[in-house]
Amino acid sequence: MKFRDIAVLIGVILVIVMLVIPLPGEFLSLLILINIILALVVILVAMNTTEPLQFSVFPTLILLLTLFRLALNVSTTRAILSEGNAGGVVETFGSFVIGNNPLVGFVVFIILVIINFIVITKGAERVSEVAARFSLDGMPGKQMSVDADLNAGLITESQAKERREKIENEADFHGSMDGASKFVKGDAIAGIVIVLINVLFGMIIGVAQMGLSLSESVELFTRLTVGDGLVSQIPALLISTATGIVVTRSARGSNLSSDVTGQLLQFPKLLYIAAGTIFLLGLTPINFFLTTLLAAFLAFSGYWMEKKSVEPEQVTEEEEEETESTALKQQENVVSLLNMDPIEFEFGYGLIPLADTSQGGDLLDRVIMIRRQLAIELGLVIPVVRIRDNIQLQPNEYQLKIKGDKVASGELMLDHYLAMAPDFLEDDIEGIDTKEPAFGLPAKWISENVKDEAELSGYTVVDPPSVVSTHLTEVIKKHAFELLGREETKQLIDHLKETNPILVEEVTPEPLSVGDVQKVLSKLLREGVSIRNLPVIFETLADFARLTNDTDVLGEYVRQGLASQITKSFVKDDNALKVITISGKIEKAIADHVQQTEHGNYLALDPDQQQEIVQAIHKEAEKVSLQEETTIIICSPAVRMYLKQLLDRFLPQVVVLSYNELEPTVEVQSVGVVNIA
Incomplete structure (x- = not known):
């Protein structure tokens, strides 16, 4: 334990001891x-902090200093009433203030006590109460502001976390200050009561026990009481x-001295008016020499400050030009241009109301x-989406970029609604023909006048913000695998390590590197498989990573480990799954043409044979799509990966599953068989 920690503990224990054990006068002094030194240090620190959180220990310090001061009051009261002496400091303060007239001194x-209690303490208590209330009421709005800046790309995740913590700490601080101000108020009241006790009982003890006359007793105990009250009230006043x-104080990034001098004297010309007023007062019976001297000092100060405020501006402009010129030549400014946002959402000026909270x-x-x-x-933390307007776009156009590349775009009509008709419904409603941007379905932009009519007719009616939100969601889902890099993978691994340290140690850094794990997770995301169940994924990797270092093969093992999750994502309530099966001939053709290399395996089918297989699958997939079913192809685990690689180039929307990725309880219903001649 550090010496400072021990000193604080001893100090608190000493305060408790003072309440019980009598102390000699010199030690009390x-x-x-x-006590006076501590109070001076506290007020100096309070004046030099730039924001309240820099002195966050202040509420607790108030409690400790108040307890210390009350313990001193108890000790000095005991000494005054029992011995008629409380040390040289109390005697000196009392004699200096009272002088030859005890009544005036009292x-x-x-x-002094009234000023401390009624003016300063009551005011501080009220301000603390209001600050605590407004701080708590304003927390939700501040948190939303942080989230908005984060999503706009103005701050990073770490900066957002720091700002949230600061908001919470400010609320805690003002709440603590609200309570601590009650200690200050109570201390002021206790000081008044102790003074009355010292005077009243001191006179009684002086006459009854010490054999003093009434005037001597009044003079002695008034002097000691005033001295004791002063050495107690001066630190109390400072606190x-x-x-x-x-x-x-409000957080302005500067201390109290800078704010007072900077803001009080920010208009030098006003000092001329003050100087003239003081000079005119000198024409009255008031001391002419003194008022003239003050007026001259104010006028000279105004002239000096006005001259000084002009010179720095000229220097500052020159310095700014030189700084800007130097900054443009620095390499860091060029390097910063290379930074690229993972996700960017840009829109034309006509769509500004979408992001403008004031509208x-x-x-x-x-x-x-x-x-x-x-x-x-x-199971992936999507990076911050940078949202901004782009005057190069059409007014109602928007586009989404992933790592600088445009991946989607669309147009909105903010004063219309998007209406989509079911397949069985005749499209007879009035509107502007368009396509729903997320899924490419035929739709119409309709005015608000026909909205109710469209809903009653069975149309799905969506407002523009919901249209763009759905589009954003689907595009980010589709490109999620591009957003998962090694850095993001490392964060996921670190998060898992907090709860499963042994599991993580068994997988990485040996036998798999962070890059290997990233490839496996990216492969899952590419096919729409959630990676949220990281424990199961790592359990599978731990089982098979020592058998093979091929990340494609490991991805297949992981899919089989996630069979329950994959099954639930496709199987409906009736526990039946409608699929298209692959003939043995096609599976054999694929298996026979798998080429194995040191860099991995790949499918080397003849182009004509590839085209024949794709056309056969496309024919069966069209039949399923007419029944509004998701096209799912099922095959053996050995060829699933290669079949999916083949279809990704021609039919990326087709889902390919293996038998090992389905739970045994699922009822597989074949709705078609893919075969070739």
Whole structure:
């Protein structure tokens, strides 16, 4: 334990001891001086902090200093009433203030107590209460502001985390200050009560036990009481003032001295008016020499400050030009241009209301929900989506970029709704023909006047923000595998390591590197398989990674390990799965043409034979699509990977499963068989 920690612990224990054990006068004098020093240090720190959180220990410190001060009051009261002496410091303070007139000195002391209690302490208590209330009420709005900046790409994840923590800490601090201000108020009240006790009982003890006359007793105990009250109230006044300074300060990035001098004297010409007013006062019976001297000082100060404020501006402009010229030549500014946002959403000026919260736009909030939804569905933390307008686009056009490449685009009509008709419904509603951007379905932009009619007719009617949100979601899902790099994979591995350290150690860095794990996870995402169940994925990798280092083959093993998850994503409530099966002839043709190399395996089918297989599958897939069913092909585990690679170039929407990826309880219903001549 450090010496500072031990010193604080000993100090707290000493405070408790002071409440019980009588202390000698000289030791009390030492503690009184320490109390004054601590109060001075506290108010100086409070004046030099630039924001409240820099002095976050202040509420607890108030409690400790208040307890210390009350313990001193108890000790000095015991010494005054029992011995008529509380040390040299108390005696000196009392004699200095009272002088030859105890009544005047006592009145001055009472005024000091009233100022501390009614003006400073009550004000600080009220400000603390209001600050705590507004801080708590403003937390949700501040949190939303952080989320909005994060989704707009203005800040990073780490910066957002720091700002959220700061908001929470500020709320905690103001709540603590609200409670701590009650200690300050209670201390002021206790000081008044202790003074009355010292005076009243001191006079009684002086007359009854010490044999003093009434006048001698009044003079002695008034002097000691005022001295004790001063050495207690001066630190209390400093702490109360520090409390008021801290709770009334706003975070401006500068301390109190800079703010006061910078803002109070920001208009030098006003000092001329003040100088003239003071000079006119000198024409009255007021001291002419003194007022003239002050007026001259104010006028000279105004002239000097006005001259000084002009010179720095000229220097600053020159410095800024030189700085900008130097900055343009620095290599770092060129390198920063190479940075690329993982996801960018750009839109024309006509779609600005989508993102402008002042116009009712909620796109930023929708993006937050999309990222949360995809984190749950895919098990991947989607990077921040940078949202910005682009004057090069058409007014109603938007586009989505993944790592700088345009992957999707669309057009919106903000004053219309998108209506999509079911296949069985005749398209007879009035509107502007278009296509739904996410799935390419035929649709129409309809006005609000016919919205109700379209809904009653069976149309699916969607507002523009929902259209673009759906499009964003589907595009990000489709390209999720591109967003998973080694850095993101490392973050997922570190997160898993917190709960499954042994499992992670068995897989990485040996026998698989982070890059190998990334390839396996990316392969799963490419086919729409969620990687959220990382423990099962790593369990499978731990079982098979020592048998093969081919990430494609490991991906197939992982798919089989996720059989329950894959099955539930396709099987409906009736526990039946309609599939297209592959003939043995096709499977044999694929298996016979798998080429094995040191860099992995690949399919080397004759182009004509490839085309024949693809056309046969396309023919069967069209039959299934007429029944509004997802096209699923099932085959043996040995050829699934190669068949999917073949279809990705021609029929990427077709799902290819192996028998090992389905649970035994699933009822597989064949709706077609793919065969070739």
